[in-house]
């Protein structure tokens with residue numbers, strides 16, 4: 320079964336188990352927790368805004384957090400509390416207060432798409448809400464990466480962010496140096512050098528254009544690679560006992576950035592970690608292709624998974640256009656999003672002919688993700704239909 324080798328969860332004030340980052344403990348709070356808590360954990364750029372918007376606007380018993388009046392509106396507002404993946408951890412009481420209007424018959428939803436790829440977030444959520452329902456939407460990792468790069472370009476401008484191919488190459492090198500690229504290599508014709516093996520130097524590769532000089536001894540799991548990775552500061556190397564509110568930013572190092580264009584698409588390895596902490600019947604995995612092609616069916620399936628009444632879902636609201644935010648520049652993207660009339664969002668492609676320009680890098684990425692995707696489909700087959708997963712990803716993009 321998928322549940323073999325699971326360790327028991329311990330009380331709230333402790334790290335959930337010894338494999339979690341030593342800093343990933345959740346403080347106690349006297350504020351009552353919502354009875355039914357659900358997390359839409361990612362993946363970023365996989366239609367999570369559409370899914371969240373439709374659920375909370377069309378189902379009377381699925382609720383977002385209530386934002387404090389004085390809180391500055393930002394993109395995606397109440398959808399993304401951004402709580403469990405940061406260090407230092409902000410006030411757990413404030414987090415819980417934001418859901419205090421949610422009744423026992425209702426489901427409270429935190430839809431922060433950064434949680435999925437950060438093991439510490441999974442640890443903290445498991446410690447605070449062991450009964451939570453966990454939903455992941457997965458999109459073709461190549462177009463997910465491109466969509467993220469495009470968003471970063473629009474939001475951040477061209478300052479720090481390099482061209483897509485440069486960003487991808489830099490990250491692949493970094494992942495390989497750390498033994499965290501999760502690739503299987505064909506060395507001198509010998510198939511199948513597995514993760515966890517001892518071969519550190521690779522002389523020949525089938526992995527396409529990005530030069531492969533050496534690869535650090537591969538690590539065996541997502542948690543091995545990113546155990547103490549926190550979104551705000553990279554890898555935490557500070558004291559074990561951080562009290563709430565303590566500034567630990569100086570204790571962090573930036574082995575990896577929070578962005579992770581490539582890393583975020585290695586879904587199977589992330590899901591395997593969540594499965595260590597949550598029983599499979601509390602988890603649902605949706606193929607973005609399904610969300611695109613049959614959104615009403617997906618909504619019904621999610622509502623049922625949340626143990627809410629599908630019959631209470633109201634009909635789709637009239638949407639004036641498609642869900643593309645047009646005329647968006649970095650300065651007005653926030654305003655455009657807040658005043659949107661559509662559900663979800665899609666940004667215009669920021670660089671003309673970008674897909675043609677980066678065709679080679681996109682092709683490389685399709686081959687890079689082949690092993691991980693294969694492993695994902697195997698996991699889903701083993702898990703069975705109760706996972707919610709159907710089909711596979713496209714194997715190339717269509718211009």
Ligand SMILES: Nc1ncnc2c1ncn2[C@@H]1O[C@H](COP(=O)(O)OS(=O)(=O)O)[C@@H](OP(=O)(O)O)[C@H]1O
Pocket residue numbers: 362363364365366367368369395432466470607610611612614642662663664665666
């Ligand atoms: N109904 C539906 N089905 C499938 N896909 C959809 C849907 N609605 C929006 N989208 C696409 O979702 C992309 C944005 O994803 P997210 O909302 O998860 O982005 S974010 O992480 O919140 O920034 C965004 O992708 P890009 O257009 O490539 O940027 C949208 O096109």
